[in-house]
Amino acid sequence: MNEQEMREVFREMRDEPVPADSLARVRVAVDQRIHRRPWRFAWKLAAAVVMAACIVGAFLLLRPGKPVPIQQVSLPEIAQVLPPVEIPPLPEVPVRTAPRPKRARPRPVVEGVPVSIRIETADPDVVILLVN
Amino acid sequence: MGEIPREAAGSFDQVLRRREAQVLRTAFRILGNWADAEDVAQEAFLRLHRHGLDFANDGATGAWLYRVTVNLCLDRTRARRPSQELADVPSLARSAEASVLMEEQKQRLMAALALLPVKERAAVVLPEIEGLSTADVAAALGSSEVTVRSQISKALVRLRGILNRGDA
Numbered sequence: 001m002n003e004q005e006m007r008e009v010f011r012e013m014r015d016e017p018v019p020a021d022s023l024a025r026v027r028v029a030v031d032q033r034i035h036r037r038p039w040r041f042a043w044k045l046a047a048a049v050v051m052a053a054c055i056v057g058a059f060l061l062l063r064p065g066k067p068v069p070i071q072q073v074s075l076p077e078i079a080q081v082l083p084p085v086e087i088p089p090l091p092e093v094p095v096r097t098a099p100r101p102k103r104a105r106p107r108p109v110v111e112g113v114p115v116s117i118r119i120e121t122a123d124p125d126v127v128i129l130l131v132n
Numbered sequence: 133m134g135e136i137p138r139e140a141a142g143s144f145d146q147v148l149r150r151r152e153a154q155v156l157r158t159a160f161r162i163l164g165n166w167a168d169a170e171d172v173a174q175e176a177f178l179r180l181h182r183h184g185l186d187f188a189n190d191g192a193t194g195a196w197l198y199r200v201t202v203n204l205c206l207d208r209t210r211a212r213r214p215s216q217e218l219a220d221v222p223s224l225a226r227s228a229e230a231s232v233l234m235e236e237q238k239q240r241l242m243a244a245l246a247l248l249p250v251k252e253r254a255a256v257v258l259p260e261i262e263g264l265s266t267a268d269v270a271a272a273l274g275s276s277e278v279t280v281r282s283q284i285s286k287a288l289v290r291l292r293g294i295l296n297r298g299d300a
Contacts, residue, residue, distance in 0.1 A: 001237065001295045003288055009237045010260035013161070016238075018153045022166050026152055029170075030177045 143185055147193060148177055154194065154262070155201050161257040162205040164246045172204045198264065198272040202254045209250040244294040248287055255283035256291070 001009075119128040155176050159169035179200050180193075187193045245253050251273065258269040266284075270277045 001240070001292065003292065005237070006241065006288065006291060006295075007260065009234070009241050010256075012234060013238055013241075013261050014263060016157075018156045018160075019166065022156055022170055023152050026156060026170050026173045026177070027148065029174045030148060030181075033174065033178055034181055 144181060147180065147185065150190075151194060151197055152177070155197055158198065158201050158257060158262055159205055161242075161245070161261050162202070162250065162253050163208065164242060168208060172201060172208060175204055176200045195268060195271055198258065198262070198268070199274070202258070202272050203274075205254065206250055240295060241291070244291050247294055248290055252283050252287035252290070255280055256287045259284065 114131065117130040119130070121128065152173065155173045156166075156169050159172040159176075160166055163169050163172065176197060180197065183196075185193065187196060245256065248256070254273060255269060258264045258272055259266065264272065266277045266280055269284075270280045273280060273283075275283070
């Protein structure tokens with residue numbers, strides 16, 4: 001194929017129609033993508049607003065409260081506000097002390113005397129002897 | 133996103149309908165398949181929507197669309213290097229019918245175009261198929277007219293070489 005023939009084929013290509021389904025697909029896709037964007041943008045905006053509201057709410061909730069002003073009151077003022085109250089004397093009640101529990105006296109240990117215990121069992125041939 | 137005014141939104145549809153064939157055809161001739169061309173066309177018109185229709189005239193809109201389309205095609209093909217195999221270039225001696233022959237020649241030329249570097253492909257497609265002037269092609273490609281002329285002549289020589297090797 002020489003250059004002249006090539007140019008002729010190129011000219012033929014120029015007049016070739018574009019497939020209608022391709023055109024339709026592009027049109028639909030462009031339309032969808034253009035009109036989808038505002039919604040996507042709105043969702044993003046709404047999400048950002050909600051997040052900002054949450055942050056502000058958390059900040060307000062967790063912030064330490066305002067310090068309550070403490071009124072400085074002098075002692076004479078307190079005395080004026082609260083009159084002295086007379087406390088009646090309590091009746092005297094005799095105090096009883098609980099008797100102390102008696103301690104058991106330790107038995108005196110007799111030194112030098114061997115102590116043995118004899119335990120007889122059911123078997124007449126078996127006798128247990130505990131020595132000292 | 134900068135929304136275009138309501139009165140212009142109607143004209144965006146008009147521009148879309150007037151220019152969609154141009155954008156799709158150009159993308160198809162550069163990329164070689166309709167699926168990729170449709171993706172590029174969508175993106176080009178979305179960019180037009182974002183950009184708005186603030187052009188001096190219809191020709192300026194067309195030139196802007198050509199530039200965006202070519203750039204999107206370049207981006208898309210940057211990762212894919214053209215293969216140097218000739219296996220996909222169909223042989224000429226298959227049909228004697230003129231119309232069938234022409235169809236076959238178109239396919240061979242498209243297959244040969246696909247083997248060119250993408251910038252050279254665009255430099256051939258825009259003037260030869262889209263009928264753009266060298267100045268318009270230079271604007272679309274972001275090159276000088278001298279560079280474009282050189283690219284076109286180099287591309288035509290390469291195409292001839294590919295097609296002749298295919299005939300042999």
